[in-house]
Amino acid sequence: MKYLIYTFGCQMNKSDSERIAAVLEKIGYQKTLDINRADLIVINMCSVRQSAVDRVFGLSEKIKELRDRKNKKLRVILTGCVLRPDAKMFKKRFDFVLNIKDLAKWPKFLNSSKTYNKKVKNYFEIQPKSSNKFSALIPVSSGCNNFCSYCVVPYTRDRLICRSHTEVINDAKKSIKNGFREIWLLGQNVNDYHSPTNPSVDFAKLLKMVDNILGVFKIFFISPHPKNFSDELIDALSRCKKFGKRLNLPVQSGDDTILKRMNRPYTVSQYKKLVKKIRTKIPDINLSTDVIVGFPGETKKQFNNTVKLFKEIKFNIAYIAKYSPRSGTPAYQMKDNITIKEKKRREKILRQLF
Numbered sequence: 001m002k003y004l005i006y007t008f009g010c011q012m013n014k015s016d017s018e019r020i021a022a023v024l025e026k027i028g029y030q031k032t033l034d035i036n037r038a039d040l041i042v043i044n045m046c047s048v049r050q051s052a053v054d055r056v057f058g059l060s061e062k063i064k065e066l067r068d069r070k071n072k073k074l075r076v077i078l079t080g081c082v083l084r085p086d087a088k089m090f091k092k093r094f095d096f097v098l099n100i101k102d103l104a105k106w107p108k109f110l111n112s113s114k115t116y117n118k119k120v121k122n123y124f125e126i127q128p129k130s131s132n133k134f135s136a137l138i139p140v141s142s143g144c145n146n147f148c149s150y151c152v153v154p155y156t157r158d159r160l161i162c163r164s165h166t167e168v169i170n171d172a173k174k175s176i177k178n179g180f181r182e183i184w185l186l187g188q189n190v191n192d193y194h195s196p197t198n199p200s201v202d203f204a205k206l207l208k209m210v211d212n213i214l215g216v217f218k219i220f221f222i223s224p225h226p227k228n229f230s231d232e233l234i235d236a237l238s239r240c241k242k243f244g245k246r247l248n249l250p251v252q253s254g255d256d257t258i259l260k261r262m263n264r265p266y267t268v269s270q271y272k273k274l275v276k277k278i279r280t281k282i283p284d285i286n287l288s289t290d291v292i293v294g295f296p297g298e299t300k301k302q303f304n305n306t307v308k309l310f311k312e313i314k315f316n317i318a319y320i321a322k323y324s325p326r327s328g329t330p331a332y333q334m335k336d337n338i339t340i341k342e343k344k345r346r347e348k349i350l351r352q353l354f
Helices: 011-026 050-069 084-090 100-109 165-177 203-211 231-239 256-261 268-281 300-313 340-351
Strands: 002-007 040-045 075-080 135-139 182-186 198-202 218-222 246-248 286-293 317-322
Touching (some): 011 182, 050 075, 075 100, 135 165, 182 203, 300 340
Parallel strands (some): 002 040, 040 075, 286 317
16 A cells, blocks of 8 residues: 655645654555555645645546546545635545644554554654654744734634644754754744743743754754744754754835734844844854735835845845635625735735845
């Protein structure tokens, strides 16, 4: 029996897919990269933008054609970040829509005579089947409490849940012992981390603990939120000898009014002060950001404020997204009054700055 995993979206989904692979191989499945040879397909979905949902829909059409033409016994699981309205639609197209948190129970759904470890209480306890031997993806938390008005994460990943610092450190030690050269600490809001077994261990202290592990490796992390970026964290980063000196600090907009409508609780001025602090402490930092163009109600003047901010800060990289309405979010109730053509124009203007 062979399996194939399609992974859409962020590093957290990639990390989840590594755990899915571990469970499937534990019960006897073998990996294939050829859809025509697969007995089981797992689609690890992203719902951040409609385009990602559309890609899954397109893949479902391809799978339907494959079933009709060649393999009527092919089974398909949909998991990952799935909004309820999309789940209802995809239940008609796929055999299962399963929660990644129930991963240890998946063998039962697949009617496997083999089981995964019944003692597993949290799917993060499942040892991943790493997709490479260089970068170890280690979740420190899952979910988010911020409820940015455009974002589906609190609805698909639920509220913030943190792993204990001992679990994270043990995972990092195992990865380094197995030869990994990069440790990626993952979370939808990674710097909101506090260990559930010792709340005094915040993300700054966790970084120091990972930095103190013996071995030759670099530390990276995603994704932080500007509002949780404390002076203590900046100081910790400046002192961590193994920090890879790459930081993605999502700004999302360069206009205060739009930031407020996005429910991003900081101003442009506060963001700039934060960047200045970081660059003062870590002059050779490689700074990237995320930004959304064409958010509902964004005027040309407000967009130009974003352009102005980009020119001033001079990010090394920017991940630019055209606003995409997502059902169930507060922004979905706002009038999406920016045309696709105008969103593309604004996207192009920002891209030309690099």
